[in-house]
Amino acid sequence: MDNRPDIGLVGPARRDILDRKLYNYKGVQMVDLVHASRGCRFNCYPCAVSYLGGRDFRPRPVDKAVAEMAGIDNNRMFIVDNSLAQDSQWEKDLFREMIPLKKKWCSHPIEDKPEILDLAAQAGAWYVYQAVFDTSDYIRERVKRYHDHGIGVEGTILLGLDSHSEEYILELIDFLLDIELDLAEFTVLTPFPHTKAYKELEQQGRILTHDWNEYSADKVVYQPKQMSPDRLQALQDLAWNRFYEDEPQEMKMFKLFRQVLGKEMEDGSFKPRNRALANQAFGKDLL
Numbered sequence: 702m703d704n705r706p707d708i709g710l711v712g713p714a715r716r717d718i719l720d721r722k723l724y725n726y727k728g729v730q731m732v733d734l735v736h737a738s739r740g741c742r743f744n745c746y747p748c749a750v751s752y753l754g755g756r757d758f759r760p761r762p763v764d765k766a767v768a769e770m771a772g773i774d775n776n777r778m779f780i781v782d783n784s785l786a787q788d789s790q791w792e793k794d795l796f797r798e799m800i801p802l803k804k805k806w807c808s809h810p811i812e813d814k815p816e817i818l819d820l821a822a823q824a825g826a827w828y829v830y831q832a833v834f835d836t837s838d839y840i841r842e843r844v845k846r847y848h849d850h851g852i853g854v855e856g857t858i859l860l861g862l863d864s865h866s867e868e869y870i871l872e873l874i875d876f877l878l879d880i881e882l883d884l885a886e887f888t889v890l891t892p893f894p895h896t897k898a899y900k901e902l903e904q905q906g907r908i909l910t911h912d913w914n915e916y917s918a919d920k921v922v923y924q925p926k927q928m929s930p931d932r933l934q935a936l937q938d939l940a941w942n943r944f945y946e947d948e949p950q951e952m953k954m955f956k957l958f959r960q961v962l963g964k965e966m967e968d969g970s971f972k973p974r975n976r977a978l979a980n981q982a983f984g985k986d987l988l
C-alpha cells in the first residue's frame with residue numbers, strides 16, 4: 702500500500718459486465734460510480750482515507766477521467782473521489798472538460814470558490830456531500846453559495862466529538878434545518894483503526910469494543926466525553942427523526958430528483974429512456 706502505482710495507469714471500469722436491470726430504483730436508473738482521483742492530502746481526525754488511499758492527492762489525467770465519463774451509458778454519475786477540493790487548477794480543468802458531456806453528478810466536497818462553483822455548475826454538479834461540523838457562519842455561507850449556484854447539499858454530520866454536549870447536538874439539528882440542507886446523514890464518531898480518533902481514544906482507554914462488526918458508524922463503540930454511550934445513541938436517532946419530521950427523507954430526495962430532471966430538460970440532455978422511467982415512477986404530471 703505504500704508503493705502505489707502511477708495513477709495514469711488507471712483505466713476505465715468494466716461497465717460492460719454490469720447488468721443494469723439490477724441497478725434501478727422504482728424504474729429509475731441508479732447513478733454510475735466513477736472516480737477522477739485517489740488519495741487525500743488532509744488527515745482529518747476521524748478519517749481513514751489517508752491510510753487507505755494515501756496522504757497525497759493523486760489526480761487522474763483529466764483527459765482519461767473525462768473519456769471514461771463520456772463512455773458511461775448513463776446521464777447521471779456519482780464522482781466517488783474522497784474530496785475534489787484539493788487542487789484548484791486540476792479541478793477547474795476537469796470541470797471545464799466535463800461541460801460538453803452534459804452529465805449530472807453528485808460528489809464529495811468541491812472547492813468553495815466562485816470560479817470553481819461556477820464551472821462545477823456548468824459541468825452538471827447536482828448535489829455535493831458536505832461535512833457540517835459546527836453552526837458557524839462559515840458553514841451557513843458555504844451552503845448558501847452551493848445553493849446560489851443551483852447545487853444541492855447533503856450534509857454529513859458526525860455526532861459525539863468531545864466538544865459535543867447534548868445541548869449542542871440539539872442546537873446543531875435546528876441549525877441544519879435553518880440553513881435548509883437538502884438532505885442530512887447522521888453518524889456517530891467511530892474510531893476506525895489507523896485514524897487519529899482511534900489513536901487518541903485508545904490511549905485514553907475509551908474504546909469499549911474492538912469487535913469490528915460493531916464499527917458501522919451508527920453504533921457507539923467508545924465512551925463519549927460529555928454523555929453516556931446510550932445517550933449519544935439515542936441522540937443519533939433523535940437527529941434523524943427531527944431532521945426529517947416535517948418533510949420525510951423520500952420527499953427531500955424526490956425534490957433533488959426533480960431538480961436534476963429540470964437541469965436535464967433545460968440543457969436537452971434528458972434521455973427519452975429516462976423520461977419513460979421517470980413517468981412510470983412519479984406520474985406523467987411531473988414532466
Ligand code: SF4
Pocket residue numbers: 741742743744745748749750751783784
Ligand atoms: S475527511 Fe475528507 S478531507 Fe478529511 S482526510 Fe478524509 S477524505 Fe480527506
